Each structure stands twice: as C-alpha cells, then as structure tokens.
Amino acid sequence: MAFPNVRLSNRPLHFIYLCDCSGSMAxxxxxxxxxxxxxxxxxxxxDVARENPEARVLVRAISFSDRAFWHIPDPTPVTDLVWTDLxxxxxTAMGEALELVASQLxxxxxxxxxxxxxxxxxxxxxxxxxxxxxxxxxxxxxxAQKAVRLAxxxxxxxxxxxxxxxxxxxxxxxxxxxxxxxxxxxxxRMAARSRSPRRPLQASNATSLAQYIQWASTAVVGAASxxxxxxxxxxxxxxxxxxxxxxxxxxxxLMDPTDDIGPLVW
Amino acid sequence: xxxxxxxxxxxxxxxxxxxVRGLGGGTQGQVFEVDVAGERMAxxxxxxxxxxxxxxLERRLLASIQxxxxxxxxxxxxxxxxxxxxxxxxxxxxVQSFGYLMPLRPPGYIGAHEHxxxxxxxxxxxxxxxxxFLAEAFHDLHLRGLCYKDISLMNLFLEPSSGRILICxxxxxxxxxRDPGSVLGTPGFMAPEVLLRQARPxxxxxxxxxxxxxxxxxxxxxxxxxxxxxAIRCLDEPARRRLYGEDPVFIFDPRDDRNRPDPxxxxxxxxxWPIYPAPLQVLFxxxxxxxxxxxxxxxxxxxxxxxxxxxxxxxxxxxxxxxETFPDPAAPGRCWNCGRELGPGLxxxxxxxxxxxxxxxxLHPHHxxxxxxxxxxxxxxxxxxxxxxxxxxxxxxxxxxPWQALLRNGERLNVDPGQVCNLAPLTGLVTPSGPIxxxx
Numbered sequence: 001m002a003f004p005n006v007r008l009s010n011r012p013l014h015f016i017y018l019c020d021c022s023g024s025m026a027x028x029x030x031x032x033x034x035x036x037x038x039x040x041x042x043x044x045x046x047d048v049a050r051e052n053p054e055a056r057v058l059v060r061a062i063s064f065s066d067r068a069f070w071h072i073p074d075p076t077p078v079t080d081l082v083w084t085d086l087x088x089x090x091x092t093a094m095g096e097a098l099e100l101v102a103s104q105l106x107x108x109x110x111x112x113x114x115x116x117x118x119x120x121x122x123x124x125x126x127x128x129x130x131x132x133x134x135x136x137x138x139x140x141x142x143x144a145q146k147a148v149r150l151a152x153x154x155x156x157x158x159x160x161x162x163x164x165x166x167x168x169x170x171x172x173x174x175x176x177x178x179x180x181x182x183x184x185x186x187x188x189r190m191a192a193r194s195r196s197p198r199r200p201l202q203a204s205n206a207t208s209l210a211q212y213i214q215w216a217s218t219a220v221v222g223a224a225s226x227x228x229x230x231x232x233x234x235x236x237x238x239x240x241x242x243x244x245x246x247x248x249x250x251x252x253x254l255m256d257p258t259d260d261i262g263p264l265v266w
Numbered sequence: 267x268x269x270x271x272x273x274x275x276x277x278x279x280x281x282x283x284x285x286v287r288g289l290g291g292g293t294q295g296q297v298f299e300v301d302v303a304g305e306r307m308a309x310x311x312x313x314x315x316x317x318x319x320x321x322x323l324e325r326r327l328l329a330s331i332q333x334x335x336x337x338x339x340x341x342x343x344x345x346x347x348x349x350x351x352x353x354x355x356x357x358x359x360x361v362q363s364f365g366y367l368m369p370l371r372p373p374g375y376i377g378a379h380e381h382x383x384x385x386x387x388x389x390x391x392x393x394x395x396x397x398x399f400l401a402e403a404f405h406d407l408h409l410r411g412l413c414y415k416d417i418s419l420m421n422l423f424l425e426p427s428s429g430r431i432l433i434c435x436x437x438x439x440x441x442x443x444r445d446p447g448s449v450l451g452t453p454g455f456m457a458p459e460v461l462l463r464q465a466r467p468x469x470x471x472x473x474x475x476x477x478x479x480x481x482x483x484x485x486x487x488x489x490x491x492x493x494x495x496x497a498i499r500c501l502d503e504p505a506r507r508r509l510y511g512e513d514p515v516f517i518f519d520p521r522d523d524r525n526r527p528d529p530x531x532x533x534x535x536x537x538x539w540p541i542y543p544a545p546l547q548v549l550f551x552x553x554x555x556x557x558x559x560x561x562x563x564x565x566x567x568x569x570x571x572x573x574x575x576x577x578x579x580x581x582x583x584x585x586x587x588x589x590e591t592f593p594d595p596a597a598p599g600r601c602w603n604c605g606r607e608l609g610p611g612l613x614x615x616x617x618x619x620x621x622x623x624x625x626x627x628x629l630h631p632h633h634x635x636x637x638x639x640x641x642x643x644x645x646x647x648x649x650x651x652x653x654x655x656x657x658x659x660x661x662x663x664x665x666x667x668p669w670q671a672l673l674r675n676g677e678r679l680n681v682d683p684g685q686v687c688n689l690a691p692l693t694g695l696v697t698p699s700g701p702i703x704x705x706x
Contacts, residue, residue, distance in 0.1 A: 002590075003393060004541075004603075006534035007384025008486050011501055051420070053383030054488075116502050146500040219293075227453035227506055228293060229416050244502035248293055249315065 008053045013115040013225055014075060015045075015217070016104075017061040018097045019086055020123035020154070026088035030124055030154055033206040037213040039083045045217040046078045048225075055115055055225030060104075065090030068097035094127035094162070095134030102134070105143040116224050116245050117147040120216050121166050124154040131162055148224055148245050151200040152212050163200035170199055197247040211251045219248040268298055268311055275350040283309065283347070292435075295363075299370060309347065310437070311365035320449075326440050327366055336410050338643075339403040341368045341434045366437070375423040375432055378479075382419060382486050388426050390541065390590040391581055391626055395429025397480045398574040398642055403433055404476050405567035408469050413442040415467040417475045418452040419482065429642075442469045451475065453506050454488065459561060461511035470561035477553040477565060480574075484542060487535035489554055492517035492525035516554035518547075541602045543580060543592050545573050575632070575640045579621045582611050595620060612659070612689065615703040623659055623689060623704075625651045634699035646699060650686055660686035661695070661702075670696040 017038065025031040038061075049057040058075035062068055063086050071086060101119060104110070138144045151163035164170055195201070197220075203209035222228065224245050268274070268285045275282050281303035289297045295312040317323060327343055335342035343366040380386050381393065400422070407414060414436075421435040438449045443466075450460055451467050457474035459465040481489045490509055498505045515525035517535055527535040539547070549565040557564035580592045589603035598608040612623035616633040628645035631638040646665045652658035663669050663681045671679040671687045672694045681687045681695070695702040 003381075003388050003390055003486075004534075004537050005384070006486055006537050008382050008482075008488070008534060009491070009532050050383070050385070051377060051379050053379055053385075113496070113499055113501070116500055143500070146502060227503070229418070229420075229452045230450040230456070244500070244504060246503065249313070 010054050010056045011113055011115045012075070012111055013055040013057050013221065014110075014117040015057060015059045015078075015221060016101055016117065016119050017059075017071075018094075018101065018119065018121045019061060019063050019071070020092060020094070020125065021063040021065040021086050021088050021090070022092040022125055022128075023065070023089050024125050024157070025154075028155075029206070031086060031088040033209055034122060034154070034213075035083065035085045037206070037210040038217075040210060041214045041217040042078060042081055042083065044214060045221060048218045048222050049078050052222060052225035055221075057221060057225070062097050062100055064093045064097040066093060068093050068100050070100065091128040092123070092125050093129045094121075094123060095129040095131040097121075098131070098134030098138040098166075102138040102141050102144065105138070105141040105147070107143070110143050114143070117143055118216070118220055118224055119144075119147050119149045120152065120213075121150070121163065122152045122154060123163065124158050126157075126159040127162055131165075135165060146244060148220060148247065150197060150216055150220065152209065152216075153200040153202050154209060155204065156202075158200065160200050167198060167200070170196075195250055197250060201250070215248075215251045219251075223248050268296075268309075270298075275353050276347040277350050279345070279347065285309075294437075295365065300367070302367065306370050307344075308341070308368050308370045309365050310368065312363050314363050317363060322440075323437065324364065327437055329441070330412075330436065330439050331366070333410065333412070336406040336412065337403055339399055339431050339433055340407075340436055341371060341432055342436055343368050368434075368436075371423060371432055371434065374427065375425050375430075378419045378422040378424055378483065381424060381426075382482055384486060386426055388424075389626075390592075391578065392424075392426060392429040393483050394574060394578050394581075394592075395642060396424045396431050397483050398571060398578065399429065399431045400433075400479060400483075401476065401567050401570035401574060402641065403431065404472060405571055407439070408442070408472065408567055411441055412439050413467065413469045413472050414439055414475075415472070416449045416451045416455075417472070417479060418455045419479070420452070422479065453503075453510055454490075455479065456510065457561060458511045458514050458558060461507065465561070470564060473564040473566065474553060474557070474561070476567065476570065477550060477557075480570065481550055485535050485538040487517075487527070487532060487538070489516055489550065490514050490525070492527045492532060492535075494525045496528055496531060514554075514558055516550070516558070518551070519555060520551065521555070541592065543577055543594060546577050546592075549573055571640045575630075575642070576619075578642075579619055579627065579633075581627055582608065582622045582624045584608060585611075590624075595622065613705045614661075615705050617700045620705075621649075623649055625649050625659060629661075629702070631699065634697075646697070647702075649689075652686075652688075658688055658690065660688050662686040665697060665699070667698045672696065 019034060057078050059078050059081050060075055061071040063071040149167050151167050153160055153163055201212045203212055270285050270287055273282050273284050284301040286299040286301055289299055294316040295310055298309045300307055300309045327346055331343050331346060345367045347367060348364045376386060381388055415438045421433060423432040450456060453461060455475045455478050457471035460467050460471045478489055494509060515522050517525050517527050518539060529536060549569060553564045577592050580595060582591050584591055584601040584604060586606045587601060587604035591601050593599055593608055595613060600606060601608055614621045614623055618636045619633040621627055621629055627649045629647040630642060630645055632640045648662045648664060650660055650662050663683050663685055666683055669681040671681050671692050673679060673691050674693055692704055694704055
C-alpha cells in the first residue's frame with residue numbers, strides 16, 4: 001500500500017574542477033585554502049543535488065602542475081565524494097588539463113543525453129604549456145561548447161586573459177563613461193568592469209574563494225539542473241542569456257579591491 | 267547576511283527581533299529563523315539587487331499582508347520589516363534592505379522534490395490528499411482575486427503523514443491582472459504563453475502550473491517530457507523553450523502521439539498514469555490539450571477539488587495484493603498492480619456521495635450537505651481496521667455528537683464520539699448530519 005517505486009527520470013550533470021597545483025599555490029596557504037573551500041562546499045552541493053531530482057550530479061577533478069592528472073577520475077555522486085588534499089609543486093600545465101577534459105567530453109564516454117556540464121577552472125598563474133592547443137581541442141567538443149565554464153583567479157598574478165579565453169567572449173565590455181567603443185584602441189582594463197560570472201572571479205583571499213566555490217557548487221549546479229524562477233525584466237536576448245544556461249547572481253562578497261563596487265564616499 | 271545572534275530593532279515593531287539562525291537562501295534573499303517576543307518566526311530578507319529589480323515588491327507585500335492568508339496552506343507574509351532609524355549603522359551596507367515576517371514551517375514537512383525524487387515512502391492516498399489541498403489553496407487564492415504566478419516544486423512542502431501542504435515564497439502573489447510584477451514563473455511550470463512572453467502570469471496561467479504540479483505529484487514525472495525530450499542531447503534553455511513553450515505536447519495527448527513516454531527513459535509516467543480514474547485523467551487531457559493554447563479552457567480549481575475528492579472516495583485496497591486502487595464503483599475492473607479482478611466492495615452511501623469502505627477513507631461534511639464546500643480538514647468519520655484483527659473494518663465517529671448504529675437484527679447501538687463501530691453487523695447509521703447506508 002504505497003506509491004509505486006518509481007522516480008522522476010534524470011540526466012547526468014557532470015561537474016569538473018580543474019585545479020592549479022603549481023608551486024606558487026604553496027605560497028600564502030593558497031593550496032590549503034582551495035582544499036578547504038572545496039571540502040566545505042560538498043555538504044551544500046549534496047543538498048542541491050537532493051533538491052534537484054531531475055539531475056544526477058557527478059563530480060570529477062583534475063590537478064595540473066608539471067603534468068595534468070585526474071585527481072578524481074570517476075564521475076562520483078557528490079554524496080560519495082571524499083576530497084583528498086591536493087599538493088602544490090611544479091609548473092602550470094593548464095593546456096594539458098583542458099586536453100584531459102576534452103577527452104572525457106566526447107561521446108562516448110559522455111552519455112548521449114545529459115544536462116550542460118559545469119567546468120570550474122581555478123588558477124593563480126600563467127600556463128607554461130600550450131594552452132591554445134588545449135583550449136582548441138576542448139572547444140571542438142560540442143559538450144564543452146554547451147558547458148557552463150567558470151574561472152576563479154586566485155590572487156593577483158593569475159592570467160585573466162587566459163581565464164577569459166576559457167570562459168569565452170566576455171559580455172558587454174563596460175567602457176569608461178563617454179568613451180566611444182574602440183576609440184581608445186585598447187581593451188578596457190579588466191578591473192574597471194563590474195563583476196560577472198562571465199568573467200574570471202577574483203578571489204583575493206580565502207573567504208572570497210570559499211564563497212565562489214560554494215556559489216559554483218550550489219547555485220550554478222542548481223541552475224544547470226533545473227530552470228530557475230524567471231523575472232520579466234530579463235530580456236530574451238540580454239547578455240545573461242547569450243549562454244544556454246542563465247547564470248545565477250554572484251554572491252554578495254566582502255569588498256574585493258579588484259571588484260568594481262563604485263566609489264565609497266562622494 | 268543578517269548576523270546570527272544579533273538583536274535588531276525594526277520600524278513600527280515594539281519587540282526586538284533576535285536572529286536565531288539562517289534557514290536557507292534563494293536568488294532573491296535569505297530566510298532566517300527569528301525570535302520575536304518569545305515567538306519563533308521566519309524572516310525573509312531581500313538582497314538589495316532583487317528589490318531594485320522588482321519596484322512593486324513592497325506595495326505587493328503590503329497588499330498581501332493586509333489581505334491576510336487565503337487559507338491555512340500558505341506561509342503568508344505577516345508584517346513588513348525595515349530596520350529602525352538607528353539600526354542601519356549597525357548593519358553592513360549590503361543589508362540595508364527590507365524583509366517580511368511569516369510563520370515558521372513546522373517540523374514534519376518535506377520539500378515536494380523529495381517525493382518526486384522517490385526519496386520518501388508515501389501512500390497514494392497521501393499524494394492525492396496533497397493534490398487536493400493544493401487545488402484548494404489555489405481555489406481560495408483565486409476566489410480572492412489574487413494569483414500566485416510562480417508555483418513550482420521548490421515552494422511546495424508536504425507532510426507525509428497527513429498529506430497537508432505548505433506553500434512558501436508568497437511574495438509574488440498579486441491581484442490578478444493588475445500589478446505586472448516582475449516574476450514570470452519557472453520554466454517547466456510556466457504556461458507556454460507566459461514562457462513565450464505572449465501573456466503576463468495570472469489566474470489562467472496559474473491553472474496550467476497547478477495541473478503541472480498535480481501531475482508531477484501523482485506521477486513523479488513531467489507532463490511534457492516524452493519522446494521529444496529523447497531527441498535532445500543537451501537539455502538547456504533553448505531546448506526547454508522548445509519543449510515547454512514553442513512545441514509543448516502532453517505525453518498522453520490522444521490526438522498527437524509524438525511525445526509518448528519512453529518505457530526505458532520515462533517508466534514513472536507509464537506505471538502511474540493507469541492508476542488514476544478517467545475523470546481525473548480528463549482534467550489533465552483538457553488542460554494539456556485544448557487548454558495548452560487556450561488558457562480559458564483549462565480545468566478550474568473547483569473541478570480539480572471535486573474530482574480529487576471523488577477519487578479519494580473511490581479508494582479501495584486490492585483484496586489480493588493490498589495495493590491502493592481507485593476504480594470506478596460501477597465497473598471496478600482489475601487491480602493496476604497485480605492485474606487481478608477487484609470485484610464488488612463494501613461502500614457507504616451518503617446523502618451526497620459514495621465512499622468505499624477502505625481503511626483510511628474519510629467522511630466529510632460535504633458528503634452530507636452539498637452546500638458545504640469540499641474540504642478534507644474536518645472529517646466526521648474515518649474507516650479503520652481493528653488494531654489486532656485486521657480483517658475487521660470499523661467506522662470511527664469523529665463528530666462531536668453520538669451516533670446510532672442500525673444492526674441487521676433491528677437493534678440500535680450508541681456510538682459515542684471517538685468510538686469505532688464494527689461495520690460487519692450494520693445496515694447503516696443515523697447521524698445528526700444525515701444517514702449512512704451500507705451497500706454490500
């Protein structure tokens with residue numbers, strides 16, 4: 001005498017961390033901060049997975065330094081995930097990391113039907129290998145084109161241009177007031193623009209890193225699993241909707257010197 | 267956002283409010299458990315950017331607070347809170363906002379997604395009752411001229427023991443057709459004309475969302491996800507726009523078989539749909555058939571209430587496998603679960619209804635008085651098995667008055683409030699509400 005033993009059919013949602021483990025990550029406790037941020041985010045991610053019966057959230061992770069390796073090779077349900085600490089040391093084989101992801105996003109091994117994958121690239125420096133080759137191999141995969149690609153820049157030495165290339169073309173570059181697009185002959189500085197999930201997220205300290213990891217593993221997973229409540233003000237062809245998944249608002253963060261928060265006093 | 271343990275003063279509120287703990291956050295703001303003069307309540311606090319995006323929010327909330335909750339299924343806004351004048355300086359810049367107080371969700375309620383995800387044991391009767399309470403909640407809301415606009419699994423909670431529901435996030439409720447408001451709804455639950463932005467959400471689009479929610483509760487499946495979904499590799503926004511807006515096809519549409527459920531990919535829909543009697547299926551066929559493109563032709567809240575209440579009355583337990591079934595009393599047919607003949611069953615004839623004698627079924631005031639609105643809140647009687655002899659079925663008097671049971675030998679027996687009488691020796695009962703006759 002019970003409801004039949006059936007459940008909503010679901011699709012896999014692949015969530016892949018690409019973590020920079022180069023030697024510079026050993027400085028200022030950055031490696032420990034990243035390990036902690038990911039570990040602390042897992043219970044919240046498990047809650048979101050439970051709230052979204054239409055998605056089967058599966059997590060993997062890649063670490064890259066001298067070479068790129070699968071840190072978590074098997075797509076693992078978030079409830080079964082145990083985060084083993086990453087260790088820092090070596091250079092920055094970011095291109096090879098993208099190649100590794102590319103090999104897993106072709107079908108097979110990718111399922112025939114899935115939700116858009118979520119790729120989160122975290123780095124504090126510059127790639128030391130052939131990044132362009134890795135990116136081009138990745139972006140040849142239809143699943144990579146459909147993926148939600150996020151990047152977190154740790155500290156101020158991260159190569160924001162490279163991270164932006166991973167994310168894709170940035171939305172509506174905001175020019176200084178009165179400036180005609182293209183007139184200055186150069187791209188406006190990254191720091192002068194407002195925060196957006198379509199730009200590298202600047203994590204200048206452990207707290208903001210933890211907030212961004214939390215946001216990616218909960219709000220973004222939620223948005224990729226199931227459609228969120230929609231506001232009428234959002235135009236159909238607004239920049240938010242250029243991508244195939246409308247991304248949730250970024251978390252309100254503590255003041256970050258590189259974020260455009262406007263003048264403090266006037 | 268609001269620091270836990272802080273003690274804050276708000277405009278127009280004498281008591282100070284203590285932030286006890288964070289309960290969760292959404293896209294619009296965060297919800298906290300708070301203590302107001304010794305009473306625990308919930309406080310929703312908006313992010314400043316969501317207030318900026320929704321200029322009518324405050325006016326809408328004040329109107330809802332003034333209107334008061336349409337029925338007990340809503341966690342309705344009780345008071346709008348703004349930090350008192352001196353308080354702003356104590357709060358970080360990002361919290362200079364406003365929020366509203368509402369009742370705290372009592373323990374025992376689970377998110378509706380837990381049921382749809384197959385994570386809880388629940389009876390078909392309970393799910394049917396939840397569906398009734400949901401239709402009733404929309405009925406009472408619409409009767410007040412209000413509409414909900416953004417119902418989805420995420421703002422519905424169920425109590426698995428009783429089927430009672432709670433609807434939260436009532437801040438989008440508005441007077442139908444007046445305030446444009448900012449919310450459109452949630453894709454998958456939104457009516458196609460709203461998703462395509464050909465219409466604003468209102469009472470008629472609520473009727474579509476209500477049918478989707480009832481379908482998802484009763485089947486653990488999505489009414490528009492069938493074969494057409496299988497052709498989609500990456501289920502993203504453009505794909506959802508096609509499935510739910512541009513070319514929506516009900517998976518059981520008798521005139522369009524392009525979107526039938528796939529036995530391997532969509533087993534839940536195929537297993538559960540045959541459980542439900544034709545009059546209930548008809549309301550889905552209507553809403554997702556002609557009502558798909560003609561909002562004014564969708565099944566009304568009152569129709570859902572009536573059909574769901576009757577389906578509950580039809581509930582029987584299969585004599586062979588014990589599973590819950592909802593057969594037509596005139597033609598019981600076979601059990602959906604074990605496939606064996608159900609045969610005739612014992613039923614209670616009431617002045618305005620026929621209730622099958624199955625443990626757990628209830629008699630309600632609307633069975634005796636057809637002017638009484640259909641409701642499950644105050645049952646007059648409940649069918650129950652004997653605590654040790656499960657083959658004995660009795661009727662518990664939940665009325666405030668004693669009843670007279672009529673025995674087959676012509677004798678009469680007093681059944682006091684709270685007592686259960688064995689149905690086996692009875693021909694009927696006399697109650698102040700009206701007669702009950704046993705049909706064998």
